[in-house]
Amino acid sequence: MPTPARTSLDAIIAAAWTILEMDGLEGLTMQRVAVAVGVRPPSLYKRVRSRGDLVRLLVEDAHRRLAAAIDAAAGSGDPWRDLAAVAHAFRAFAHAHPRAYEIVFGSIREDWRPDLATLAPANDAVLSIAASLAGPDQALNGARMLVAWAHGFVSMELAGAFRLGGDIDDAFTFGIERLAVALAAPAR
Amino acid sequence: MPTPARTSLDAIIAAAWTILEMDGLEGLTMQRVAVAVGVRPPSLYKRVRSRGDLVRLLVEDAHRRLAAAIDAAAGSGDPWRDLAAVAHAFRAFAHAHPRAYEIVFGSIREDWRPDLATLAPANDAVLSIAASLAGPDQALNGARMLVAWAHGFVSMELAGAFRLGGDIDDAFTFGIERLAVALAAPAR
DNA sequence: ACCTGAACACCGTTCAAGT
DNA sequence: ACCTGAACACCGTTCAAGT
Numbered sequence A, B: 001m002p003t004p005a006r007t008s009l010d011a012i013i014a015a016a017w018t019i020l021e022m023d024g025l026e027g028l029t030m031q032r033v034a035v036a037v038g039v040r041p042p043s044l045y046k047r048v049r050s051r052g053d054l055v056r057l058l059v060e061d062a063h064r065r066l067a068a069a070i071d072a073a074a075g076s077g078d079p080w081r082d083l084a085a086v087a088h089a090f091r092a093f094a095h096a097h098p099r100a101y102e103i104v105f106g107s108i109r110e111d112w113r114p115d116l117a118t119l120a121p122a123n124d125a126v127l128s129i130a131a132s133l134a135g136p137d138q139a140l141n142g143a144r145m146l147v148a149w150a151h152g153f154v155s156m157e158l159a160g161a162f163r164l165g166g167d168i169d170d171a172f173t174f175g176i177e178r179l180a181v182a183l184a185a186p187a188r
Numbered sequence C, D: 001a002c003c004t005g006a007a008c009a010c011c012g013t014t015c016a017a018g019t
Helices: A009-027 A030-037 A051-073 A079-096 A098-106 A116-134 A136-158 A168-184 B009-027 B030-037 B051-073 B079-096 B098-106 B116-134 B136-158 B168-184
Strands: none
Touching (some): A009 A030, A009 A051, A051 A116, A079 A136, A098 A136, A136 B168, A168 B136, A168 B168, B009 B051, B030 B051, B051 B116, B098 B136
């Protein structure tokens, strides 16, 4: 005799986000998710293959949201302005959703990595900025320099790694300005 | 009646490194460490307060080794040459000891973070390079830009995040050259 | 068709008991 | 003084049994 579904994949993902943003990956247990959606742990396996699978769904979701935020920030037509806008949007996302940011860049695991297409809008935006500033030949190198710097800065900031004082906002703005100069400058 | 010690803190740390480099943080269990040093899990708590405490010891050790590698690479007197040497030493360390690198930059946890003094040699080397290139007023901002870029690049590389093809070594060299230009250039 | 209790193989950690 | 088995409170996951 069929039993009505007592939860859903969407409810599970929503509950997982709440727990993840509160207590991080290590706090995200199947037991806590089960309690949050009102079923017993074994029932979760009707919607999700494993805990790892659930994490993969969250990583994909986070990728999509980050890509959308970056894409929305670009498009002014001025690469200098776009660079600053994208960098600030990137950092703002990380500050607003630190755990989401963390799992996007922190999950080494092959099986948690979403499709390249999910990130395509963000990739395109950054590549276009880099091509405008550094020329099409150096677009990929330039984009990698931009993303590496932005990710390194934000992840160190979130990790509390900037411990020598000074103004962090100022350091971020400094980086944006000098990066634009560096990309636009001819190689020495 | 006293019993002779059957293991030591050094043996525990050495075993932990082997396990960590092989299977990462999640593979580092007290049970596996105990087996590796030839005691039962409860005995580990005579040398180490907790698993977290053991991880903290590893993080400290990794910090020291990374700082030493960076310090050794600098000191030519030429900031352009030093910048390249330090960047390559930094990347080489990450490639040679990916898990050690990972726990140095990846551990958000307050209680795992070692003393600032452990990193002092590396901080000094990078600050000195940045001061030479960008001037003393922008030394801290410049150093933060350098470290953010290097860490972002290497961590993305280790995570397999550069997925659009192209030559990664080339992108790294490109970054070094443009960073030097960017720091040495006057603000626009 | 979905949910559940019971079970299994793991964790980290504590502690009384052994030597 | 150090080591151990047993125990506790947790994990993720499977599966037969219930509705």
